[in-house]
Amino acid sequence: MNLFERIIFSILFWTISILTVLQVYIIFNSPPNEWDSMTGHLNRILYFLNQGSTEHFIGTNFNIDTYPKSFCSIQVYPFLMSGYNEHFFKLPNFGSFWLICFASYGILKQLGASYKSRLFGSLIVFLSPNIIMQSILTDTDIILGGYLVSIIYLILAFINTQRLIYVYFLGLAFGLALSHKITFVFSFIPLLIIYLYSFYATGKYHILYKLKHFFYAHLLGIIFFVAPTGYIANYLYYNHPIGPEVATKHQSVERAGSVNNLIIQGTRNVVRYSFDVLNLDGLRNWSIVEEKQLLLKSKLIKLDQYFNIGLESTTDFTIIPFSFNRRFEFYNGSPIYGSIFILLILPSIFIFFRRPNLTKGIFLLAFILHFITLAYSAPYDPWKGRYMISSLIYIVPFFVYIADHFFYNSPGRVSKFFFFCTIILISFSALSTIGLNLRALPFDAYGKKSIFSLNRTEALTVSRPDITLAYENFEKIVPANAVVALGTINDDYEYPLWGKEFKRKLIPINPFGQGLQKIPKEAQYLFFASSVIKPLNTDIRLGTQLDMKKGIMVPAEDYYLRKLF
Template structure:
């Protein structure tokens, strides 16, 4: 399979970094950063010429493998590389079992990622949809679309999936981008715990905490992007922490710049979550290095900017801002009571239970707090979407809504315990742990200050929970009695089974349908097509039948008139399955900033013979007129209407 060409460099790069003297864990982080930067370089370079197609991509990755392979061959001829330096002889039975449990969790999630297709909401609307648009266009340049998130929001995960999808011929490897990021994050977190003064026991606890985060378990088998962003953030924090602890110089400026650039290119939350760590790093570096700090900082800034330059330029061209469009996510008002409101509501998302009665008690308690501080709990200026009421959902095993109850209680409780027991920690460990903890809290408060609350925000908090794992691992080891700490780890591991096995979107056994409809849905009983629609089964029939109808009309150019949150990707999947020739799909009748791209080839010459309308008022129109060409409705079912060109 051609996709092996993308994966082989991971092995080659790891061997190169191991030979350079890095430990196996830091070597994995460095490998990820180098490979991630390489993906950006190749994708952007080919896009410049419209060559993001199979053969050019195949040839470029062949060249990369030859260069890296020859480099590794030269190394192997002159020296011996030790891949890992694991030593299990002096490890307690409990720690061995804990490490084995983490490995089992990773493997189960990997199995889920291998079997299930991409099927979460954001993937259906924009994560996977933009991948197929880029493949069709041969470029990651912005294109006209009714779903502006496809082009304006962080792209790196899409770059990686696009490379895999072009060379593999399908989306069966798409989920592994998140899964690999989870594995890398767990490894990186154990390293950060070590830098915070934690021994082996602390590092294992950190890995257990990270591997059992419910939202992380659910997302790691999907094509969401929060875990990918978390991995780059872990790498950034690890390398900046090394520099902070280095009294003479800024260490690893290349790695810091790459991790910062990749984090920003992947997820906008990186701006909030990395700011306090970056500020800490900057102040300490200035104190340690004086005016000479500008040299490594220039390298860091140049690398981060270079990685994002293409995306920034495209966003500025279309939206007038390098950040693109943030939609209605921003808070419209700020005050201390508003910050308290947003903080409490965001924390509450992680305290959800499967019991509606318990959730209602929590909702009523939070409403009482809001009355006390004089803030409307449903204030439209701080809530998204408009008209959304504050609520805590019972669907705790869904990747869009799940909370992390055990983990947030542990973080809050152990943070308080750490402050109380602060004098017990020697310097400089006390200092590093305190600032690290504060950086996580400040990152969360920045999020609550700038981003409107919604019921789906818990998934955006994932990087903070991942980063907090290192702190928790050390505190569990240092402040809890061994039996208590072991019991907490065991509880987290056992509790993780709920999210591992009963993932609502990708269930290995069953999901909530067994209670609501007495129906067993899982990855073994549902066809791959059924799994695409598992979150909204009612869409499957109209989507599939509309594609069948268009193909009977012998039409190969299809226009899309879609709402801003409409599922698009399943149309591409179905056309590919059902047609023996390529079908071109493009958005038309655009009324947002991306409309300027409709005037540029190949979009300007596009004349569809059929139009699919969904999620818009046009589905009820008696006709649609485009460039004096009339399209009339010829087929309709529920949320989909097909218009055919009237000759």
């Protein structure tokens, strides 16, 4: 390597080293606190452990029963093997972070990229804000990305070796991905395109022979992994593989209604997500960067209003309405690609059109199809940056264009300087993503304390500060091994109520779709929201801060505690 190359790779390696130290320290020194985990994912693991199985169980949040059970099956093992250490819930995500990055190197090697180009491409993946954010959380999407990157690698390995063993590994990986999360269907069409390309690129076997083995391999994956995970149970209980009607209409294509409306609103979503991607996520955690972006976006807002496109004004087929000026909590907690897309991916696509390549064209088509499918198959949601981890995997081969240009051509000094600045910006963006993450601040920032200086309840409820006092009072009053009946609603955090040692027994008496049930005789306490159960004069009002408005995504319920003995 020459001096320029050594400088570039040194910056990348040092950034990743600092990033890794921060990741590990945050993982093992702060509890999980993601919204979905507090209401559903981690909460249901404790319910399953409480009842001794993962059989049908209706909790307060519909995800407890309807969400595929393979993810909690992965999370529960490190939790149990560590002696109920909640920090280990994050290990599958951190492991997937490294898997995606190393597998990206493998994909580029299978595609014939040179050593420096594939090393550069895989190191850039390390620095993508959405992957970094998911690596320290307990959300599901980075795990799905790990399965997808394995599938892509196995397809390419089959193309290069023409060994059928890779087809069967591919089928099993496909089954694992589909068993993990229904959003894997977003990759069905992109993967079909790559599958068809693999049939074209492997001339050793007759096409019917390849189709037969692809079918058998995927059938095995479905039988071994998809069938037991919960889709069949959902169909039996709710007449739909995803779950009850509220789930299908809230987060799926059914919310659009007619096909004509789906085409209109889905097209709007394509434009909305395109604008979301064209942001300096990570860097915009610094107010000065966001202020400059707001000046540029003011022109876009005027264009939207002038042509009556309805990106902001139309709220049909949206979970949370689109805004050009994305709320801080959204771009801070669910960033997308940031400067990587603007400074590396877009230039790589321009180079592709000047020097087209069939294989890379297939991957570009897969990226576009995944992006479009995301827009049409579900309502717009500003939290969907995490879904685009899978989109990124399809575009990884394009990093080779930039790397080849700077490492194997003879760029001028000005070009080298701009490339150096690009790497600095991407590195700074990566460190800002984790260093200024509102849900797990490693340092005091934004007028808030570091996650390490908070007590457990404060850390668990950092995204819902209006409930912190109520949950702290609950923790002070209720013994660690008490039996507690819960009269809560779908959005209520139940995970903190299990206690630090997870010795409490929780019994939901307002299960999803079932209505309020009788309080069981074994319950010693009743924790409830006043909207579910009318409080008595003798009940203890726990102190929800109902007047708190700043930074509140969903207002808290007014919580009470009743002693039942």
